[in-house]
Amino acid sequence: MRFLQHPGVARLVTSLATLAGVAVLVFVMLRAIPGDQITANLGTEAAALTPEQLAALEAYYGIDQPLVVQFFTWLGQVFQGNLGFSSRAQLPVWDLIAMTAPVTLELALLSIVIALAVGVPIGMLAASGRDKARDLVGQAIALVGLSIPAFLLATVLLTSSSTAWQFNPNGLGYAAPWVDLGLNLQQMLMPALTLGLGIAAPIIRTTRTAVLDIRGLDFIRTAKAKGVGPQLLQRRHILRNALVPIVTMTGLQFGYLLGGAVVVEQVFSLPGIGRQVLIGIQQKEYAVVQSTVLIIAVAFVLVNLVTDAVYRLVDPRVRAA
Amino acid sequence: MSQIRMRALAGVVGLGLALSACATTTGTGSAGSTGSSAPGTAGPAGANPNATLVVGITTDPNSLNPWKATQFQAVNVLETMYNSLTQFDKDLKVVPSLAESWTTAADGKTVTVKLRQGVTFADGSALDAADVKFSLDKIKDPATAAVAAASLASVTTVTVKDPATVELTLSGPDAALASNLASLNLSILPSEATDATYATAPNGTGPFQFVSRVPNQSVSVKRNDAYWGDKAKAAKLEFRVIPEESAIVSAVQSGNVHIASLKDPLVAKTASASNVTIVKTPQLNYHVLQLNATKGALTDVNVRLAIQCGIDRKQVLDTAALGEGEVTGPNTSPAYKSDPNARPCPTRDVAKAKDYLAKSGKTNVVVKTIVSQGEYATSVNEAQNVQAQLKDVGISLELEVMESGAYVKKWVAADFEAAIALNGGRPDPDGAYSRYFISTGNLNKVAGYSSPALDQLFAQGKATTDYTARKEIYKKVDAELENKAVWVWLFTGYGYTATAKGVSGFEPNPTGSFRSLAATGVS
Secondary structure, eight states: OOGGSSSSHHHHHHHHHHHHHHHHHHHHHHHHHHHHHHHHGGGGGGGGOHHHHHHHHHHHHHTSSOOOHHHHHHHHHHTTTOOEEEEEEEEEEEHHHHHHHHHHHHHHHHHHHHHHHHHHHHHHHHHHHTTTTTHHHHHHHHHHHHOOHHHHHHHHHHHHHHHHHHOGGGGOOOOOOOOOOOOHHHHHHHHHHHHHHHHHHHHHHHHHHHHHHTTTSHHHHHHHHHHHOHHHIIIIIIIHHHHHHHHHHHHHHHHHHHHHOOOHHHHHTTOOHHHHHHHHHHHHHHHHHHHHHHHHHHHHHHHHHHHHHHHHHHHHHHOOO | EEEEHHHHHHSSSSSSGGOOOOSSSOOOOOOOGGGGGGOOOSTTOOOOOTTTEEEEEESOOOOOTTOOOOSHHHHHHTTTTTTOOOETTTOOOOEESSSSEEEETTOOOOOEEEEOOOOOOOOOBBBBBHHHHHHHHHHHHHGOOOOOGGGGTTTEEEEEEETTTTEESSSSTTTHHHHTSGGGGOOOTTTTOHHHHHSSSOOOOEEEEEEEEHHHHHOOOOEOOOSSSOOSSEEEEEEESSHHHHHHHHHHTTTTTOOOEEOOOOHHHHHHHHHHEEEEEEEEEEEEEEEEEEEEESSSHHHHHHHHHHOOOHHHHHHHHTEEEEESSSSSSGGGGGTTTTSSSSSOOHHHHHHHHHHHHOOSSSEEEEEEEESSTTHHHHHHHHHHHHHTTEEEEEEEEEEEHHHHHHHHOOOOOOEEEEEEEEEEEHHHHHHHHSSSSSSSHTOOOOOHHHHHHHHHHHHHOOOOHHHHHHHHHHHHHHHOOEEEEEEEEEEEEEEEEEEOOOOOOTOOOOGGGGGEEEE
């Protein structure tokens, strides 16, 4: 039984427990929302259904079964690799995920790249002159980034670019990168900027704090005393040591992004996974929401595992432990 | 039996006259040419016959089955591909569609429908009487769960007389039948259609044919070159899903979307730009404070009258909807429009309201009111304004603002004392209200009111085919509804159509129908 004490095994067990928890929670929460697929589809017209019609529809949507049966039927199918079927889209949920996940993944990656490209240099710059003008400016940028809601920034970007320059690639209908890479990148530009600037804010703060912490440590003084130049000092001694919290923050934000940035996907009409869940909830397509959220949870768990692995890469102390 | 050519009917004011057994036959237009009476026949100048017209919609259809589609966007998309036996023209008059003409027996109990000849489905098969019988029977079958099954309640049997003729046997005269038959939910499908085929591959007789659908992104249709009426002006239509109305406006401004219908008056007001045209059309849908006369203090007619007199409808319209609409009575269709001044308190009268309340002998009246959030833009503002106004009368509206799913659940179960609602209007008053206010109506539980007088009036209205006589009957219905303060009808809003430069030929419709997309071109 000693293998159970291996950190990897423990990690795996907690991950599986998390997924099981997510499965139950989503199932229960979905049922707690009033209404079902019939009322979601027909709206108030559902009141006009005769009992016979209602029974026919309940059987069609599989909501005539007891909840426990519904849950285990769904879970059993998931274990067999069948995530369910969307009666609205007339497609298996796998197919829907295959369409939407790449959109969200691309958006998440681009947003993180923008966030890092903006956040880390500003954070380092701010830290390099504590309480000086550049620090205040850096912190002000972070504050603004945190305070502007994504929906507002998104709407302002979209409206102003379409009225001022008639530039609105997102109005053209989504183009996958393998169909039209140029158009695809144009369509990703504004949403990735919106998300990237929002995420840059916590990265600025994390970077600044981490760098300031490291700069005060003894080994930096030693390095300076040894005559290490400022460039090398910043890069090799300070930034490398400050990377752990930055990686943590980035991994966390990336995980959230994989859940789909619903608001941004909505405003820029990107058919991502967040919108898929939103529409699933609106239409009460239980299988779609349950399975998609489960897949998102799996992705989140995986990102966390990868983040752990990156720690080992950037910090030898973690490796030693 | 008197034969009525439908071409002639198109010129008669009034709806539902088509089943008239005794109306004089006027006009002699050739039935074969009735296709030209379809809406939007004027050819747009400079339209490119090879163009793809892009239509912005906020969500993709939740069903491609025309018998089950109630969602606005689904109806709009499917209307381009399907036809019913009748249809409405732009003035909401019933005109022929797949039925070329129909005659009603003197006793009103048999309707013989002559089908248009040379009509084919998208798959090339010809329309015949068997398809009509199949469709109507299937819609009536409870197992289909078709939403318009109740519209055919008076139809007992459908008989194929010959490939071009169908006979409908009715349980009694039904003056609303022709109007009801125009619904997309009564579309005619080929008799080979199965659940699987109509859910994924629409196969109708409309001006466009299904091409493809990408869930949550788009639906594409192409011109049906074998269409029986005027051929579509655009080679293709792409219904493009853009979830936010403001983002749709941006897309129209940048020219990426050609046409879209908008619901939110605020968005529509901000949408006007040099290269965008916004047209507003009065809608049949009406905003109403539904009172449930079976619950609490509302069982007392004086309390209901106090509420009615305590509300300035114009103020509700102005505050909640930026004044974008008109104060309305029960009937919103042009041919049967109610007079909004024919009611106990046409303008707000707080003193009279207090009198009514005193007459009821009730104090501390609290009315639990359900309000949906997110379903349409103005709901919460309407509720808050009505609440503030009724406070002056001494009536307290306890608002339960909830997510639309929760609201629908309560509404469907009639689990409310009052409800702020936006209800769908219909061109025919019987179609609009009999389901609510006759005691056996399938929505009577939700309406919360019925009376022998209303039952009798609706029965008369259904049996009367003469327009003038019928109009008088529904005036009496209006009076009954208003004098008993059954509900408080507030206002009708506008529908907005945003079009980009170069788009021509689109005729907006009070039902919100997109049928005239066939006549719309883009340069």
